[in-house]
Amino acid sequence: SGVGDADLAARLDALRELTGLSRPRVDAAALAEAGRVLDDAAARGRLSRRHTVVALAGATGSGKSTLFNTLAGVTISDTGVRRPTTSAALACSWTDGAAGLLDRLEIPGRLRRRPVQGPDGPGAFDGLVLIDLPDHDSAAVEHRAQVDRVLAHVDAVIWVVDPEKYGDALLHERYLRPLAGHAEVTFVVLNQVDRLPEDATDQVLDDLRRLLDEDGIALGEHGEPGATVLALSALTGEGVGELRDCLGQLTSERRAAARRIGADLDAAAERLRPVYVPTGRVGLSEEAREQFADRLAEAVGATAAGQAAERAWRR
Template identity: 30%
Template sequence: MTRPSAAPGTTGPGAPDRFGTGPSATSDQPAQGPVPASAADAGALGGPAAPVSEGSAKHRASATDDHRFEQVLESLRKHIRDLEFAEGLPGAEEGRTLQADVLAQLSDYVLPRVRRADIPLLIAVAGSTGAGKSTLVNSLVGEQVTTTGVRRPTTNSPVLACNPADVDWFSEASFIPSLPRVRQQGLAMPGKDGMLVLAATEAMPPGVALLDTPDVDSAVAAHHEFAAKFLDAADLWMFVTTSTRYADARVWDFLQVARDRDTSLAVVLSRVPRRGRRQLLDHFGAMLEANGLGTAARFAIPETDQIRGERFTSNVADHIRGYLADVAGEADQRDRVTRRTFIGVIDSFRSRVPELARRVEAQIETGRTLATAVDDSYATARHRVETSLGDGSLLRGSLLARWQEVAAGGELTRSLRPRGKRVRRGRRAEQAERSPRVVALERAVRDALEALVISACERASDEIGQKWREVPGGGDLAAKALDQPGTGLLAQQIRQEVAEWQRGVAEMTTASGATKRSVARFVTFDHDIVALVLIIDLLGYERSHSGGGAHAAAPSGPSPQRLLKGLFGAQSLRSIGASARDDLRQRVLGLLNRERVPFDNALASAGIPSEDSAVQLYQATYNLEITR
């Protein structure tokens, strides 16, 4: 294939007009060209490509040889891939976007170029809706490989044109493996939405590929992400916009990404009208300069109707074709393009990875805040319960009334008798049937303890819900945690624990250590009733009836502690009391721990990053810096 002549009026870099234009430029304002080589050497993209010399692949070859560098990149990718973000919490959306962005560029661009030096040069043609990207791609290739017109802005099927010798590289095994693709057969046709179309053609030189990407300002948001994925995998961006849309914010969003990453960039302003051309080009050029893109290669395509078969019929695009031919065919120019983009991406990790780490830290800090709210609320609940169990505050209301009935009713004295003395049959039957007043007292003890624990748990739950809802995104987690069975299940668990505790206290009064050296050696008694007496003492009876405090009441009947000391002696009573208190404390603590489980589970399942994940990212960035 012969190389076309240079576009009329083109000159070398450094001319006042930085835009290279086609043959439709006005005669009084000759077009200027940014082509690095002389105009006479400008060639077609379809011309023969010069072999890539060892020097042109120096940065990739040396990186491939440096196994340590590849290991560091792999480690960085693993740390980024393993990150989790809690949905809805601060930093989640931005963190996932950064994570996907850096991970895709590591996987689809950096690591492939570190491992192999013979990867085809990928030129991504991106830009605005209706800018003529597809027409330009067809013209640069020299045949129709992609469709144009109204269908393209509404489809998400990019087309990649390459030489048949390179098509295997762009298969699922090597190029963006997660992306489905289809090989084009015959006439160019759009693929299904979200599918890459591979167009193998002899018109493309080996080692170079052109990619027609989705519109960056498409009405479909997913197209923006799709376009960004391909741009992240490209060596050179050719950005195409129109004379009426070049000031759009979406255009500059993409151009500023290229600036920030120091990506090799060429910009094409299409549909430039003859009238006012100079002012328009000057304004666009000034915007490029102001946005730090003054070194980008620049081209202009005039407003023209010279289109047939979905490509330009004249040499409208020859100046662009010549530029790309030089980029693809000259070893030094190709090396400058690929080296600049590669190094720019690696340099960008200095800021992008720490920014990702800061998003991780924001989530970790939020997780700490939420977890602290749980710990503090249940620590307060535990303190409230432990205080109420010993200060006599439970001995009021129904429980105090039931105790006074038992103390005044004679059940305590009737339960005691000298050992060896026979008891009348009627009295044994009365004891076996259990006094209703004793049964009522047992129920009052269970009710008081149940109300105490439920109140503490509900208060802790309310406090946590309030604190979580104050954290952005914490309301959803609170709703998830609070979507659990009501207090009926907790009440059932409390009654079971209290009943077992009461039986345990009764068993303690029968232990040989309790009776071996006490009055109980000579007296038999109803252990369940004595256990109730001990429980009343443990709940702070003496405190509630001394000092005239808030819970003070006139004592009725014998003092529980005096009766217990008479039965067991002071030392045995202290031992039994300490064991009983510890058993009750552990049972209540177990209930509180079970009640906090939904909050702990909500945090565990939220996907909040681990405490060391941000540190690992910073360390991986440091390792990359010292090994690059």
């Protein structure tokens, strides 16, 4: 199953109709966002479904480049003293055929790498494309712009946080909170646990989970769908195996792209909701309101078909 799932396609069609119905009544920003989601879904659908594109994002000093190198098994990304060390997004592809996806992310050929692979080839990482992003809190405006551009197009994100800055307001207000609906394609990794006393790791993790809960992010615990929260040390390797397992599962399922698009679709449809929710405003006939409600329900998967679709690509 991929981005072209019939259920997801039906939801996208409903959103397309919804934008047509909404055009005279909705603010331009909400329509533009819906249009962007439709364009993105079409663009992703034309590209490889064998691949899962995952971004490593984080603040200066979080250690995401060290984690990137650890996962790739080779030093690809500079981890020097000069901050920020990553001035441009770097890509590492475990499997051929990802060129179109990387072209879309505007990552030039000179910044595309291959990992060190064992005799068995990519194994669980078959189809994985990992992107090391510049720091989201970089002083350079162009670095932040690049982060935002790439994050808009990847299938999943690993946020790398450290014991000192995991509660950073910029991270939570600018990124995590607005993307709360994308919990199923979100990982939050507490790095540098080697710097913490043993009993402190659990305390920091609990506090991190509390903050994510306040952000409105569902946590994937006890078999429930949601964000994956892990603690590890990219430097010593502690906990990295668990992240590898999670990434391997995400990649082998090949559903991350559909989940990402589904979450974008939900957010876009929600922005159009005020048009049909009765607010005492005149001007929308009952018939038009019903038609709009039907399309909205289809777009956010609230009809039986939509619910089945959600279950299908959450299973």
